Amino acid sequence: MIDLQGYGPRLLEGALVTLELAVLSLILAVILGLLTASAKLSRNRLIHGVGTLYTTLIRGVPDLVLMMLLFYGGQIGINMLTDQLYYAFDIDIFINVDAFVAGVITIGLIFGAYMGETFRGAFQSVEEGQMEAARAYGMSPLLAFRRVRFPLMMRHALPGIGNNWMVLLKTTALVSIIGLTDMVRVAAEATKATHEPFLFMIPVAVIYLLIATVSEWGFAKLSKRYNTGFGEASEWNN
Amino acid sequence: MEQLNGWFTELLSGNAIFTANTLNFYWNGLVTTVQLVFLCLLIGIFLAVPLAIGRGSKRPWIKWPIYAYTYVFRGTPLLIQLYLVYYGVVFFDGIQDTIFWVVFKQAFYPALIAFTLNTAAYTTEIFHGAIKNTAKGEIEAARAYGMSKPLMMRRIILPSAFRRALPAYGNEVIFMLHASAVASVVTIMDLTGAAYYVYARFYAPFQAFIFVALIYLCLTFSIMFVFRKLEKRLLAHLRPRGV
Numbered sequence: 001m002i003d004l005q006g007y008g009p010r011l012l013e014g015a016l017v018t019l020e021l022a023v024l025s026l027i028l029a030v031i032l033g034l035l036t037a038s039a040k041l042s043r044n045r046l047i048h049g050v051g052t053l054y055t056t057l058i059r060g061v062p063d064l065v066l067m068m069l070l071f072y073g074g075q076i077g078i079n080m081l082t083d084q085l086y087y088a089f090d091i092d093i094f095i096n097v098d099a100f101v102a103g104v105i106t107i108g109l110i111f112g113a114y115m116g117e118t119f120r121g122a123f124q125s126v127e128e129g130q131m132e133a134a135r136a137y138g139m140s141p142l143l144a145f146r147r148v149r150f151p152l153m154m155r156h157a158l159p160g161i162g163n164n165w166m167v168l169l170k171t172t173a174l175v176s177i178i179g180l181t182d183m184v185r186v187a188a189e190a191t192k193a194t195h196e197p198f199l200f201m202i203p204v205a206v207i208y209l210l211i212a213t214v215s216e217w218g219f220a221k222l223s224k225r226y227n228t229g230f231g232e233a234s235e236w237n238n
Numbered sequence: 239m240e241q242l243n244g245w246f247t248e249l250l251s252g253n254a255i256f257t258a259n260t261l262n263f264y265w266n267g268l269v270t271t272v273q274l275v276f277l278c279l280l281i282g283i284f285l286a287v288p289l290a291i292g293r294g295s296k297r298p299w300i301k302w303p304i305y306a307y308t309y310v311f312r313g314t315p316l317l318i319q320l321y322l323v324y325y326g327v328v329f330f331d332g333i334q335d336t337i338f339w340v341v342f343k344q345a346f347y348p349a350l351i352a353f354t355l356n357t358a359a360y361t362t363e364i365f366h367g368a369i370k371n372t373a374k375g376e377i378e379a380a381r382a383y384g385m386s387k388p389l390m391m392r393r394i395i396l397p398s399a400f401r402r403a404l405p406a407y408g409n410e411v412i413f414m415l416h417a418s419a420v421a422s423v424v425t426i427m428d429l430t431g432a433a434y435y436v437y438a439r440f441y442a443p444f445q446a447f448i449f450v451a452l453i454y455l456c457l458t459f460s461i462m463f464v465f466r467k468l469e470k471r472l473l474a475h476l477r478p479r480g481v
Contacts, residue, residue: 057455060454060455060458060459061416061454061455061458062415062418062419062430062454063416063419064419064420064422064430065430065433065450065451068430068434068437068443069443069444069448069451072437072443072447073447076443076444170314170315171315172315173315173316173317173318174315174420176317177317177420177423184317184318187318188321191321191325192325195325196329197321197322197326197329198322198326201318201321201322201325202322204318205310205314205318205319205322208313208314208315208318209309209313209314212313213313
């Protein structure tokens with residue numbers, strides 16, 4: 001194993017933290033994105049307004065500022081809330097904000113807004129005729145969503161999701177600033193201790209590139225899967 | 239002015255956090271952030287135009303190195319690039335004795351280099367995409383006029399490519415504004431750095447960070463407004479004509 005002056009194993013642990021953080025926040029972001037897209041497509045003006053406010057605010061403020069606000073402010077906010085609960089209902093609980101959980105929630109919250117925009121566009125580009133056909137087959141709304149609207153929507157959403165994932169992956173580096181021990185933090189500590197930035201930063205950069213390259217390949221596969229039935233004529237020409 | 243000053247003092251009196259002193263901090267941070275972002279975008283454009291042309295070249299020894307550069311800088315976090323340049327310079331043996339140290343002693347210049355390299359990579363790809371999408375008819379027409387390749391590039395391809403790149407470039411400007419927040423990590427007192435200082439000083443995360451978030455929002459909206467105006471002007475020929 002590559003030792004890197006003893007920092008090798010810790011760097012790998014950090015890489016694992018980065019990967020876990022990225023995947024968990026992606027899941028949260030997709031869920032939030034679907035909710036946001038439905039809110040923005042809703043005919044209810046209040047819900048529509050909330051969705052628009054969320055995406056506008058999040059996309060107008062730097063990730064790092066939001067992260068600091070939620071991380072440093074989150075504990076104080078929760079303490080205030082639990083204090084109120086204690087005074088009002090005599091419920092005594094203490095919630096400690098874990099750096100990892102805070103990281104997942106913040107990144108998920110940020111990219112939920114970006115995903116929301118992606119999904120909104122994708123939902124709108126599903127032909128209404130497809131849904132009418134599903135209804136004509138007597139599918140329930142839920143079944144029609146699962147079998148018709150969702151797969152058709154994913155075809156349009158996948159490139160956007162892929163882009164968001166790449167940006168999200170790079171955003172995870174910011175959690176090292178608020179105190180989470182991901183690989184960037186390990187590398188920064190090692191650099192400060194040994195004064196050899198290239199020895200530690202370049203492996204970290206290579207790991208990021210590796211994850212990016214692998215996921216690019218994965219998204220290409222997925223997009224082929226969701227594009228089944230579209231553009232086959234051009235494939236035959238080859 | 240006197241009246242305004244009096245009104246301001248009255249507004250701030252009784253407010254423990256937003257005193258004239260901390261507001262001054264925020265103001266200096268704003269100036270630093272705007273300087274940093276403006277300079278890196280400006281230098282980035284000058285680097286990106288030749289790189290984008292080279293990226294579309296048929297010669298592999300021009301094309302592939304540029305592609306490798308954009309791939310690496312777009313595929314790794316800006317924070318890593320910043321650390322590499324910042325620590326790479328600071329821990330460079332013997333740099334303290336050279337004249338470069340006068341420049342690099344402040345964190346501003348390493349940060350500027352890292353940001354410039356980053357935005358140049360993204361801008362190269364944006365311009366490259368726009369150049370590639372030039373309508374064939376435009377190129378054919380230029381060739382029919384007997385234009386040489388450089389002249390065609392200068393008169394036909396680049397002007398129309400810049401227009402098409404405008405919306406994507408606007409996004410890049412906003413992205414860079416937001417990404418510049420990491421400058422606060424290497425001891426630069428930009429907007430985020432100022433907010434962090436105020437937070438640490440008064441232990442008031444909500445006031446400190448929400449205030450700075452509002453400043454960033456204003457900056458973002460101003461950039462969006464400028465680009466929308468620009469697009470309206472420069473892309474007027476693409477809009478459907480009102481009847």
